[in-house]
Amino acid sequence: MARPRNRRKPNATGRSDTSRFVRLDYRILGSNAYRSLSPNGRSLLVELVMLYNGENNGSLYLSVRDGAHRMGVADLTAASRAFDDLVAMGFIELAQEAHFKVKASETSRARCWRLTWLVGPGRTAPSSQFLEREPEPQTPARKRMERGQRALKAYRKARDGSKLPVLDCDTIGHFDPDLAPGAVLDSDTPNMQNGSFQPKSSIQDSATHIATTMGSGARRNLIGWWQPDFTPQLAALTFAAVLTSNHRSMAA
Known part of the structure; x- marks a missing residue:
């Protein structure tokens, strides 16, 4: 019987058939063009x-x-408008215009796109036009770009100086679960009303007071009261009787 194929094992090219990811380089994310883009x-x-599978750039x-x-x-x-912004900032190029036919025998297709930072059809070299694009001054896109770059600059400065807010935060201190809780002696509770006695750090097992409620023994005591x-x-x-007895024995 043939053994089941391990689908998690990388193939001959070193790629995994079970996991894919979208790659966006830091040069893209940190560019002025990307910082000027809207969320859309x-x-x-x-x-x-x-849509890119490694071979279809220009056919997206x-x-x-x-x-x-x-x-x-x-x-x-x-x-x-989002398509227009990506084209204006040099992230994508129109590879083929949309084509629609009414007849069922004709094929219809949407617009076809190409990513500028990847190799295009026919081994066309990437142009990476977004590295040289910036929005016009006094525009909302320009303001987004400036705010984004200021935020990145502040982050890099704090990171390089080891001054990130999370590292310097002391809101939650170190908690050691093995540490014993503080004793009652550490309390600053006023002790003038208890005869100026320091509070005890621990309470021993004692039967000084026994609560007598409903049940056995309740007939000989007040119900709901404390029996001394x-x-x-x-x-x-x-102890006194034993000492007296010993003293008399020694005198005799």
């Missing part, structure tokens, strides 16, 4: 990269309607 533009860029078919559905937006105008324990007094009387 960034979301659409991820959706386009998801995605229409405005499908792009809006994949992005989770209902406004087709917003999705169309005379054990210490009896022990003292017994």
